[in-house]
Every structure is written in C-alpha cells, then in structure tokens.
Amino acid sequence: MPTFATALAYSTDSAGMNPTHTLPMKLRAIAEAGFPQVEIGFPDLEENASQAFPGYKKLDESGKGDLYNLLKAAKEVREMCHELGLKILVVHPFSEFEGYEDEQKRKTNMERARAWFKVLAALDCQMLQVGSSDVLKSSSDYSVIARDLRVLADEAAAQDPPIKIAYEMWAWGCYVNTWEHTWEVCKRVDRPNFGLCLDTFQISARAYADPTSSDGRLLAAQERLADSLSALSQTIPPEKIFYFQISDGSHKHGVDALRGSAKKQGIDPLYAWSNAWRPIPFQDEIEGKRGDEGYGGYLPIVELCEAVVKTGWRGPWSFEVFYTQDMSRDDPEVPRRWAKSAKASYEMIEMKLRERGL
Numbered sequence: 607m608p609t610f611a612t613a614l615a616y617s618t619d620s621a622g623m624n625p626t627h628t629l630p631m632k633l634r635a636i637a638e639a640g641f642p643q644v645e646i647g648f649p650d651l652e653e654n655a656s657q658a659f660p661g662y663k664k665l666d667e668s669g670k671g672d673l674y675n676l677l678k679a680a681k682e683v684r685e686m687c688h689e690l691g692l693k694i695l696v697v698h699p700f701s702e703f704e705g706y707e708d709e710q711k712r713k714t715n716m717e718r719a720r721a722w723f724k725v726l727a728a729l730d731c732q733m734l735q736v737g738s739s740d741v742l743k744s745s746s747d748y749s750v751i752a753r754d755l756r757v758l759a760d761e762a763a764a765q766d767p768p769i770k771i772a773y774e775m776w777a778w779g780c781y782v783n784t785w786e787h788t789w790e791v792c793k794r795v796d797r798p799n800f801g802l803c804l805d806t807f808q809i810s811a812r813a814y815a816d817p818t819s820s821d822g823r824l825l826a827a828q829e830r831l832a833d834s835l836s837a838l839s840q841t842i843p844p845e846k847i848f849y850f851q852i853s854d855g856s857h858k859h860g861v862d863a864l865r866g867s868a869k870k871q872g873i874d875p876l877y878a879w880s881n882a883w884r885p886i887p888f889q890d891e892i893e894g895k896r897g898d899e900g901y902g903g904y905l906p907i908v909e910l911c912e913a914v915v916k917t918g919w920r921g922p923w924s925f926e927v928f929y930t931q932d933m934s935r936d937d938p939e940v941p942r943r944w945a946k947s948a949k950a951s952y953e954m955i956e957m958k959l960r961e962r963g964l
Contacts, residue, residue: 609956610911610915610920610923610956610959610964611920611921611922611923611952611956612920612921612922613642613643613693613695613922613923614640614641614642614643614922614923614924614925614949614952615641615642615643615644615645615695615696615849615922615923615924615925616636616639616641616643616644616645616924616925616945616948617644617645617646617647617698617851617924617925617926617927618632618633618636618644618645618646618647618650619645619647619649619650619698619926619928621647621649621881621882621928621930622881622882622928622929622930622933622934623933623934623940623941624933624934624935624936624937624940625653626936626938627933627938627940627941628653628654628657629650629651629653629654629683630654630686631938631941632650632941632945633683633686633687633690633692634690635941635942635944635945636690636692636941636945637690637691637692638942638945638946639942639945639946639948639949640949641692641945641948641949642691642692642693643692643693643694643695643922643924644687644692644693644694644695645694645695645696645697645698645735645851645924645926646683646694646696646697646698646729646731647697647698647699648697648698648699648700648722648725651676651679651680651683651697651725652664652665652676654679654683655672655675655676655678655679655680658675658678658679658682659672659675659678659679662675662676665718665721666718667702667714667715667718668714668717668718669717669718669719669720669721669722670717670721673721673724673725676725677724677725677728680725680728680729681728681729683729684728684729684730687729694729694730694731695731695733695849695922695924696731696733696734696735696772696803696849696924697722697725697726697729697731697733697734697735698734698735698737699735699736699737699774700719700722700734700735700736700737701736701737701738701739701740701776702715702739702740702741702744703715703718703719703736703739703754703755703758704736704738704739704744704750704751704754704755704758705739705741705744705745705746705747705750705751705754705781706744706745706754707745707750712754712757715754716757716758716761719758719761719762720761722734723761723762723765723769726765726769727765727766732767732768732769732770733769733770733771733772733848733849734762734769734770734771734772735772735773735774735803736755736758736771736772736773736774737774737776737779738773738774738775738776738779738781738782738783738787738788739751739779739780739781739782740776740778740779740780740874740877741780742780744780744781745781746780746781748781748782748787748790748791748794749794751781751782751791751794752791752794752795755771755773755791755795755800756794756795756796756797756800758771759771759795759797759799759800760797762799763797763798763799768799769799770799770800770801770848771797771799771800771801772801772802772803772848772849773788773791773792773795773800773801773802773803774788774802774803774804774805774808774851775787775788775805775808775809775812776808776877776880777807777808777811777812777876777877777880778873778874778876778877778880783812784809784812784813784834785802785804785808785809785834785838785842786834786837788802789802789841789842789846792846801845801846801847801848802842802846802847802848803848803849803850803851804842804847804850804851804914805850805851805852805853805926806850806851806852806853806854806887806905806907806910806911807851807853807854807855807880807884807905807926808851808880809834809838809910810831810855810905810906810910811855811876811879811880813830813831813834813835814827814828814830814831814905814906815827815855815905817855817857817859817861817864817875817876817879817883818861818864818865818875819861820861821857822855822857822904831906831909832909835909835910835912835913836913838913838914838917839912839913839914839916839917842917843917844917844918844919844920844921847914847917847919847921848921849921849922849923849924850911850914850919850921850922850923850924851923851924851925851926852887852907852911852923852924852925852926852948852951852952852955853884853885853886853887853925853926853927853928854884854885854886854887854888854889854901854903854904854905854907854927855879855883855884855885855903855904855905856883856884856885856901856902856903856904856929857883857902857904858883858900858901858902859879859882859883864878864879864883867882880928881928881930882928882929882930882931883928883929883930884926884927884928884929885901885902885903885927885929886901886903886925886927886944886947886948886951887903887905887907887951887954887955888903888907888950888951888954888955889901889903889947889951890902890903891954892947892950892951892954893943893947901929901932907955908955908958908959908962911955911959912959912962912964915959915964916964923952925948925951925952927944927948
C-alpha cells in the first residue's frame with residue numbers, strides 16, 4: 607500500500623535548541639530515526655562553520671561574509687549526509703526578499719540570494735524555502751511582490767543544477783500570511799520552479815488558532831478552518847506543492863507570558879509562539895506524557911493533512927518543530943528523542959488518514 611509521502615524529512619533548525627546540540631549530532635539523530643531526507647536550517651550551517659573556523663563572520667543582508675569557509679563547511683555537511691544516507695531536501699529560511707521599491711535594496715537582496723545559491727550547490731541541494739516578508743516598509747502590492755520573486759525564480763532556474771523556490775506563508779507576515787495569499791502570489795510569479803511550502807502550523811495560526819486567547823482558538827475556529835481547508839483541497843494543483851511542513855502548536859505557554867515574550871523581543875505574538883511552542887503532533891501520546899509534563903499540542907493536524915492529501919499531492923513531508931522548554935536542555939538524548947517521536951508521528955498521521963478512507 608503506497609504511503610502519503612514520497613519521502614520524510616526532519617528540520618535541523620536551531621531555534622530553541624541547546625548549543626551543545628550541534629549540527630552533526632542532529633544529523634546523526636535524524637538518520638538513526640529512519641529519515642531519508644533532512645531540511646537544513648541556514649543558522650545551523652553558520653553555527654557549524656563558526657565551530658570549524660574560529661573567527662567566522664556570518665553572511666550579512668547582501669551575502670557578504672566568510673563565504674569561502676561557509677562553502678567549505680557546507681561541503682563537509684554534504685559528505686556527512688552522504689555517509690549517513692541523508693539527502694538534503696531544502697535549505698531555509700530565506701526571508702525579507704520581496705516587495706521592495708528601492709532598486710539598491712533589490713540588488714542587495716539578489717546578491718544575498720546568489721551567495722545562498724552557492725551554499726546550496728556545495729550542499730548538493732536543489733530547493734530553497736522563502737518565507738513571506740514581515741517587513742512593514744515592503745510593498746503590499748502582489749504584483750510588486752511577484753515581480754521580485756519572479757526574478758529570484760528565474761535566477762534559481764539558471765543555476766547548475768536548477769533550484770526550485772518553495773514559498774511559505776508566515777502567519778506573522780505583513781501582507782502574505784495565509785495559504786490563499788501565497789497561492790495568489792504563486793499564480794502571478796508563474797514559473798515552473800516556483801511553488802509552495804505548506805505548513806500545518808502556519809495555516810492553523812490564521813485559520814484556527816489564537817495563542818493570545820483563553821482557549822487558544824479564534825472565534826468560530828472550526829467553521830473557519832473547515833472553509834479554508836475545503837477551498838485548499840479544491841484550489842492548489844498538487845504539482846505546485848513542493849513540500850509540506852508538519853508541526854503542532856501548544857497552549858501551555860500562558861497568554862501573559864507569550865505577550866510578554868513577544869513584547870520583549872519586539873516581534874508579533876504569532877512569531878514568538880512559532881519560535882518556542884511547536885511540538886510534534888501526538889507527541890504526548892508517543893512519549894507517554896500526561897498533564898503538566900506534556901507538550902499540550904491541540905491543533906487539528908489530521909484535518910490539515912487530509913486537505914493537502916485531497917489535492918492529489920504525494921510529496922515530501924518535513925517535521926519542523928520548536929519547543930524551547932524541552933529542546934533547550936543540555937541533554938544529548940534530546941535530538942534523538944525528538945527525531946524518533948517525529949517518525950512515530952508520521953506513522954500515526956498516516957494511520958489516521960487511512961481511517962478516514964484516504
């Protein structure tokens with residue numbers, strides 16, 4: 607019986623993790639859990655380079671920095687992945703790129719993109735994830751946004767080998783923050799190598815959840831979600847879904863604590879929630895957690911997955927999860943436990959989808 611995923615991936619993104627959880631440690635944990643692919647977080651690459659090359663200077667907004675040593679480190683990561691049997695699915699997150707009227711800013715952004723393309727080549731990776739901009743001074747005009755992303759897609763297509771661009775709505779994005787928005791942009795970009803990264807957390811954060819409310823849900827949340835998912839399953843062509851990110855959301859943070867954290871960081875509460883409270887779906891059940899010791903995931907993950915599968919899409923799934931309270935612990939077992947739980951989570955999701963007749 608065929609599975610719903612052509613391959614599974616797990617993200618290395620370092621947000622919320624203890625610095626002792628190095629990129630090599632996470633890659634080994636991902637391979638040991640049985641994942642054939644990995645989604646590499648660019649911050650992990652740079653942290654790995656800084657450990658290998660003292661004095662390493664991170665790339666800036668124009669792609670300037672110690673690119674030479676970053677490429678050397680990236681090639682070593684590629685070799686490590688090869689030895690572990692891992693294929694690098696995608697690198698993320700490339701952001702704050704689109705929607706600028708200033709010509710110099712657009713030029714600077716393309717210079718950064720070209721530097722990232724070199725890193726992808728060193729990794730033998732052919733997909734870049736682009737997150738929707740959260741910069742207020744960028745344009746709200748979808749024609750302007752699509753213009754910039756079309757230029758990016760064309761340059762990506764000219765690489766050897768060609769690179770695909772997976773555009774993701776970030777729930778805290780200023781002007782593109784729903785799947786409907788990203789699909790509208792995608793249609794305007796109109797390039798074969800430009801498609802979407804759909805994400806259970808990001809979709810929920812606009813169509814179902816409100817982490818600043820008492821119960822963590824929007825008004826009429828179930829009805830809003832049902833309408834959104836029904837439209838999604840009938841609207842997006844499966845070939846335009848380049849990959850699918852999976853994570854749950856927790857409401858254990860406490861409303862006041864979340865608002866305080868967002869204010870302290872100067873970011874949207876949805877962004878603060880995303881950075882620290884995204885467990886694995888069914889993680890409490892998988893790890894035998896109960897009550898206060900649990901992760902508290904509550905998003906309608908199976909319904910979200912069902913809508914994407916109903917488009918006819920069968921592509922790569924990637925688990926991108928952040929849970930600072932647990933991941934920040936100085937414990938070498940943390941990466942292994944989370945990777946194993948993610949693999950078990952996919953198996954549970956697959957089982958529940960089959961129970962729904964899919």
